[in-house]
Amino acid sequence: MQKGNRYGLHRVIAPIGHLPQPADKIDNDTSKIWDNEILIDVKTLNIDSASFTQIKEQAEGNKEKIAQIMLDIVERQGKHRNPVTGSGGMLLGVVKKIGEALEGKIDLKVGDKIATLVSLSLTPLRIEKILEIRLEIDQVDIIGEAILFESGIYAKIPSDLPENLALSALDVAGAPAQTAKLVKPGDTVLVIGAGGKSGMLCCYEARKRAGVTGTVIGLAHSERSTNRIKELGLCDYVFSANAAEPVPVMEKIEEITNGQLCDVVINNVNIQDTEMASILATKEGGVLYFFSMATNFTKAALGAEGVGKDITMIIGNGYTKGHAETTLQILRESKTLRELFIKLYA
Numbered sequence: 001m002q003k004g005n006r007y008g009l010h011r012v013i014a015p016i017g018h019l020p021q022p023a024d025k026i027d028n029d030t031s032k033i034w035d036n037e038i039l040i041d042v043k044t045l046n047i048d049s050a051s052f053t054q055i056k057e058q059a060e061g062n063k064e065k066i067a068q069i070m071l072d073i074v075e076r077q078g079k080h081r082n083p084v085t086g087s088g089g090m091l092l093g094v095v096k097k098i099g100e101a102l103e104g105k106i107d108l109k110v111g112d113k114i115a116t117l118v119s120l121s122l123t124p125l126r127i128e129k130i131l132e133i134r135l136e137i138d139q140v141d142i143i144g145e146a147i148l149f150e151s152g153i154y155a156k157i158p159s160d161l162p163e164n165l166a167l168s169a170l171d172v173a174g175a176p177a178q179t180a181k182l183v184k185p186g187d188t189v190l191v192i193g194a195g196g197k198s199g200m201l202c203c204y205e206a207r208k209r210a211g212v213t214g215t216v217i218g219l220a221h222s223e224r225s226t227n228r229i230k231e232l233g234l235c236d237y238v239f240s241a242n243a244a245e246p247v248p249v250m251e252k253i254e255e256i257t258n259g260q261l262c263d264v265v266i267n268n269v270n271i272q273d274t275e276m277a278s279i280l281a282t283k284e285g286g287v288l289y290f291f292s293m294a295t296n297f298t299k300a301a302l303g304a305e306g307v308g309k310d311i312t313m314i315i316g317n318g319y320t321k322g323h324a325e326t327t328l329q330i331l332r333e334s335k336t337l338r339e340l341f342i343k344l345y346a
Helices: 049-058 063-077 163-171 174-182 197-210 223-232 246-256 275-281 297-306 323-333 335-345
Strands: 012-014 038-047 089-098 113-116 125-134 139-148 154-156 188-192 215-220 237-240 262-267 282-290 312-315
Touching: 038 049, 038 113, 038 163, 049 063, 063 125, 089 139, 089 163, 113 163, 139 163, 163 197, 163 323, 163 335, 174 197, 174 262, 174 282, 174 323, 188 197, 188 275, 197 215, 197 223, 197 262, 197 323, 197 335, 215 223, 215 246, 223 237, 223 335, 237 246, 246 275, 262 275, 275 282, 275 297, 282 297, 297 312, 323 335
Parallel strands: 188 215, 188 262, 215 237, 262 282, 282 312
Antiparallel strands: 038 089, 038 139, 089 113, 113 154, 125 139
16 A cells, blocks of 8 residues: 555645645545545535535525536545535545554444544545435435545444434534533523524533523524524523624624623524624623634624724634534433434434
């Protein structure tokens, strides 16, 4: 076997010298693997929410058009990086082969079911056939193969949870895990996009970390997602609003908090132009975490400057230490949330 680079530089075709994620094209030939790669027999792609929303809109909800868009992306780039959003997703599959340099050094063996915890936007991927597209949960079943680099992180699929449930949760594992790190007892927390997949998990973790002296506020958009988060009982206040309209959101948060605003704001939405609503809801010296890949960080930086807000804004790193364990534990702890996730995603 050829000796590979830890970060997958050996797979980059153009431009040479770039890492696989920003590269325009990478080598997705899976007929041979390098000594530090893991070959995966892919079963399901869990497409990033912002990416899948954009693709659905471009295809006008037509499954055949969605499939063709995805195939074209992979054909051009050797990976699934949405050219509009720049984001990818992650995958569920079975370990097919392990490079000789990794044998005995990792806790995997051929036949293990895993979810990759690195983006499809950097993962060499070959799609032989698209079998099924599940529009409501951003999942696509395929026949295909993928490569995980030596630096790539993954999670073994637990035996006590359904596979698609674990995949859906692990896709957004960074959000609740970062929430656990950011929220302190007594904090007032706003979760924007509270009725979505990552939003519900963040509400649970915020409630757990803020405690009885804290306050959790959920902002949802549709009537369905608003009712969903109300029924879960994870928030002290739930309201419906368009997060792309910052002034009404700010006024509602001022009303709920008696003008104090929020210590921590978590933005999980998959639409554009929600930066200012998030900024205006955050109190001076507070923390704003953008998990959404639809975020425009230029708008966020200049927007905060424009309204004179001295706040800490965190880019939504999908990885934080222990994020997979934190997220799966939520589903084990909360029967209500687990049953809802099974209904929606499994």
